[in-house]
Amino acid sequence: MSEATHRAAVAERAARAGGVVAREAFRTELTIETKQSPTDVVSNADRDAQQQVLATIAQEFPAATVICEEDVSTVGAGEVEVAEVVPETGPAWVVDPIDGTANFVREIGFWATSVAAVVDGEPVAGATSMPSMTDIYTAGPESVSRNDEPMTVSEQTNPDAFAVGTTGRWSTSDPDTPAEIVRAVTEHFGDARRFGCIQGLLALVAAGGMEAAIMPDPPNAWDSLAGVHLVRRAGGRATTLSGERFSDGDDALIVSNDTRHEAVLDAAQQALS
Known part of the structure; x- marks a missing residue:
């Protein structure tokens, strides 16, 4: 071994x-x-x-x-x-x-x-x-x-059929950010969902149950690294908000099945700009 x-x-x-x-x-x-x-x-x-x-x-x-x-x-x-x-x-x-x-x-x-x-x-x-x-x-x-x-990521290419997860903490001091993320996702894709478990959401993207996920706050290593590895090994993509390869909590985390990753980035950038 x-x-x-x-x-x-x-x-x-x-x-x-x-x-x-x-x-x-x-x-x-x-x-x-x-x-x-x-x-x-x-x-x-x-x-x-x-x-x-x-x-x-x-x-x-x-x-x-x-x-x-x-x-x-x-x-x-x-x-x-x-x-x-x-x-x-x-x-x-x-x-x-x-x-x-x-x-x-x-x-x-x-x-x-x-x-x-x-x-x-x-x-x-x-x-x-x-x-x-x-x-x-x-x-x-x-x-x-x-x-x-x-398992592999979803093969879906039609944005209107995408299910996109949003994750991160709600904050009464910043109610606009999560609202803007949901708005951007629903404007660009077919479905927006929030699960309350980052690693579980990343696993769903890796297994093809979700097409993408947007995490606006830089995640801790324990919230992200295992799931990011699952997504990549299953054929997906994980980047920062600027499209650079995601590493360890250096920026927002954007993951997708990689058929419309740029569209997911555009939605995230629209919400977070």
Whole structure:
């Protein structure tokens, strides 16, 4: 087994393991705290799932470098080394134990446990587990799949048939931006949708269920890298608002099936200009 294949297998195993922990806590009594806003929440399930993900990675890669959404000091890092940003050189793991926690605590089943394996700043494998949907999306050096079946992005070319996801936090201090994004999408495409789980939305684009997605705020690595890798491996495209190749949270994230990527960019630029 090659090193890249090994990392892909561990990413999938870790995402599955963290997802199992989160699924066991789903729709049970939770301890919920807020972070930066009343809708930016974290639960005990996030921390427990993160601990399981880290333990699974450490079994195969002791002293691995990890970048996590939740504060590792509250759960213990175990045998891993915690970094604040994705390193430019060397291997690392990027972990989101529950992406879509706001959905999770409201007992809405669209949430994900996501793990990316990164080498020299670029994802080489990604896994997004969506236990409530009974789906696992994976991408490694040899395959990209949903539930072990090969997947590709949508082949749709007609913008009037496009379903475009919008994502990012609503803000009472800036109500115009999300409104303008929805306006631009509905003017240019057939359908606009908002799911409340970035990694889940990226997985849907990779699997062909959605044609594109617009994320106006620069995403954190744990919100984006696994899903971006899924989209690219499935034949799609992920860029910044200016059309440059997206890397690690340096700008807005625009993804598509790559049949009308410029049109998606135009809509996003119209909304965000």
